[in-house]
Amino acid sequence: MTTLRMFAVSLFATTLCMAAPAHAALRVLACEPEWGALVQELGGPLVEVSVATTALQDPHQIQARPSLIARARNADLLVCTGAELEVGWLPVLLQQSGNAKVQAGQPAHFMAADAVPRIEVPAQLDRSQGDVHAAGNPHIQTDPRNIARVAAALGARLQQIDAANAAAYRTRLQDFQQRWQQALARWSTQAAPLKGVAVASQHKAFGYLYDWLGMVEVAVLEPKPGVEPSVAHLQSVLASLKARPARMVLYAAYQDARPSDWLQRNAGVPAVKLPFTVGGSERAKDLFGLFDDTLERLLAANSSAK
Numbered sequence: 001m002t003t004l005r006m007f008a009v010s011l012f013a014t015t016l017c018m019a020a021p022a023h024a025a026l027r028v029l030a031c032e033p034e035w036g037a038l039v040q041e042l043g044g045p046l047v048e049v050s051v052a053t054t055a056l057q058d059p060h061q062i063q064a065r066p067s068l069i070a071r072a073r074n075a076d077l078l079v080c081t082g083a084e085l086e087v088g089w090l091p092v093l094l095q096q097s098g099n100a101k102v103q104a105g106q107p108a109h110f111m112a113a114d115a116v117p118r119i120e121v122p123a124q125l126d127r128s129q130g131d132v133h134a135a136g137n138p139h140i141q142t143d144p145r146n147i148a149r150v151a152a153a154l155g156a157r158l159q160q161i162d163a164a165n166a167a168a169y170r171t172r173l174q175d176f177q178q179r180w181q182q183a184l185a186r187w188s189t190q191a192a193p194l195k196g197v198a199v200a201s202q203h204k205a206f207g208y209l210y211d212w213l214g215m216v217e218v219a220v221l222e223p224k225p226g227v228e229p230s231v232a233h234l235q236s237v238l239a240s241l242k243a244r245p246a247r248m249v250l251y252a253a254y255q256d257a258r259p260s261d262w263l264q265r266n267a268g269v270p271a272v273k274l275p276f277t278v279g280g281s282e283r284a285k286d287l288f289g290l291f292d293d294t295l296e297r298l299l300a301a302n303s304s305a306k
Contacts, residue, residue, distance in 0.1 A: 025045070025046060025047055025048040026043065026046060026047045026048065026076045026077060026158070026161065026162050027047075027048050027050075027074055027075050027076045027077070028043070028047050028048065028049045028050070028075065028076065028077045028078075028079060029050055029051075029052060029071050029072055029075040029077070029078050029079070029102075030049060030050070030051045030052065030079045030080070031051075031052045031053060031059070031078075031079065031080035031081060031085075031086050031090065032051070032052075032053055032059050032080070032081055032085075032141070032277060033051050033053065033054065033055050033277045033278040033279050033280075034141040034147070034277045034278050034287065034290070035051075035079045035080065035081070035112055035150075035154075036049050036050070036051035036079075036278070037278040037286055037287050038079075038147065038150065038151060038154060038287060039077075039079055039154065039158075041151075041172070041176045041286075041287065042151065042154060042155050042158055042169060042172050042173055042176060043158060043169065043172065044168075044172055046162065046165050046168060046169070047158075050071050052068055052071075052093075054279060055253050055254060055275060055276065055277045055278065055279035055280035055284070056253060056254050056279075056280070057254055058254050058255075059081070059085055059086065059254075060085065060086075060088060060226065061088060061089070062086070062088075062089045063089065064089050064092045064093040064096060068093060069093060069096045069097055072093050072094065072096075072097035072099055072102065073097040073098060073099050074099075075097075075099060075102050075108070076101070076102075076108060076161065076162075077102070077108045077110065077157070077158070077161055078094075078102040078108060078109050078110065079110045079112065079154065080110070080111055080112065081111065081112050081113050081138050081140065081141075082111025082112060082113040082114060082135070082138070083111070083113035083118060083135040083136060083137075083138035083140070084134060084135050084138060085113075085138035085139075107157065107160055107161060108161055110153075110154060110157050112140065112141075112150045112153075112154070113135065113136075113138055113140055114153070115146075115149045115150045115152070115153035115154075116140050116146045116149045116150065118135060118136030118137060118138075118140070119136055119137050119207050119208065119211060120136050120137040120204070120207055121134075121135065121136035122134065122136075137204065137205075137207045137208065139205045139206070139207070139208060139276075140208055141208075141276075141277060142205070142206055142207075142208045142209035142212075142276070142294075143208035143209060143211060143212040144180070144183075144184050144187065144212065144291050145184070145212060146208060147180065147287060148177060148180055148181070148184070151173065151176060151177060151180070152173070152177070155169055155170070155172075155173035155176075179288075180287075183288055183291070187291055187292075187295055190295055190299070191213050191295055191298075191299075193299060193302060193303075194213045194214065194215055194298055194299065194302060195213065195214035195215070196214060196215070196216060197215050197216065197247050197248075197302055198215075198216045198217075198218045198244060198245065198246050198247055199215050199216065199217055199218065199246050199247060199248050199249065199250055200217070200218060200219040200220070200221065200237070200241065200246040200248070200249040200250070200263065200269070201217055201219070201220050201221065201249070201250050201251075202220075202221045202222065202249065202250065202251035202252075202255055202259050202260050203220070203221075203222050203225065203226070203251070203252065203255060204217075204220055204222070204225055205252055205276070206250055206274075209294075213298075218240075218241070218244045218245075218246050219237050219240055219241055219246060220237075221233075221234060221237055221249070221259045221260065221263065222259075228256075228259070229259050231262075234259060234262050234263065234266075237263070238263065238266055238267055241267055245267075245269070246267070246269055247269060247301070247302060247305045248269050248270045248271070248272050248298075248301040248302065248305060249263045249264065249267075249269055249270075249271050249272065250271075250272050250274055251271065251272075251273055251274070252273075252274055252275075252276035252280070253273055253274065253275050253276050253277075253280035253281065254276065254280070257271065257273065260272075260273075269305060270301040270304055270305060272297050272298065272301045273297070274294050274297060274298075275290055275293055275294060277290065278290050281293050283296075
């Protein structure tokens with residue numbers, strides 16, 4: 001081999017080494033879009049994220065499809081809500097995946113609800129009352145303060161799982177938390193007019209949102225969690241609102257709007273579709289957009305109802 005050719009081969013090999021990633025991306029399977037978005041914020045190029053559900057799907061009811069099982073089988077980290085939100089499908093998914101490292105009790109099995117104080121925990125469990133969660137309301141992502149709590153716990157878990165890149169995860173976590181606290185201060189100021197506002201909910205999905213904003217839930221359209229309301233039940237809700245009127249009725253992007261639309265027509269209050277998670281509206285493309293859009297919709301409905 002000539003000296004020139006040897007040099008060319010050496011240069012080509014060096015170029016390949018420089019182009020190839022020094023560390024394979026951590027493969028993360030997130031159960032819901034909000035956690036996929038949060039992992040991406042904290043991991044950036046260090047992670048490869050796939051999400052099991054979309055904003056237009058009910059996260060309670062997902063099929064463990066072969067493609068989803070394959071993603072669980074190859075995951076280095078599982079990030080879900082927990083608090084029984086995925087109880088109808090996640091155990092089957094984990095069992096069929098055969099992936100020992102993401103099973104319950106392992107470091108690569110992360111449940112976001114474990115990082116936050118939960119509300120609406122039933123004093124006693126009665127399944128006849130519908131889709132009741134023994135661990136409390138699982139819809140923790142509707143309060144941005146919970147996002148910060150989960151971020152801290154998830155950042156620490158990423159550092160544990162991928163110790164070689166711990167410093168990078170710490171830096172990204174600090175950057176995210178700084179930007180998030182700035183946004184949280186802005187949102188809290190913008191949301192001041194919503195404090196004390198009475199609202200109706202189609203499903204008991206917004207308890208954490210109400211807790212953050214100081215809004216008051218005066219009616220729920222579903223007779224039991226997860227049970228579609230009949231016209232007779234909606235009429236009883238309408239009658240109850242005469243004593244304590246609601247300023248608006250809220251439903252999530254994945255829900256059938258008909259019950260809320262019925263109340264809008266008959267009670268004269270605006271029905272407000274909230275994105276509920278990342279991807280639930282055109283503007284909710286990331287976690288920051290999720291709360292920007294949520295507040296904008298709530299404030300617009302509050303103004304129109306005056």
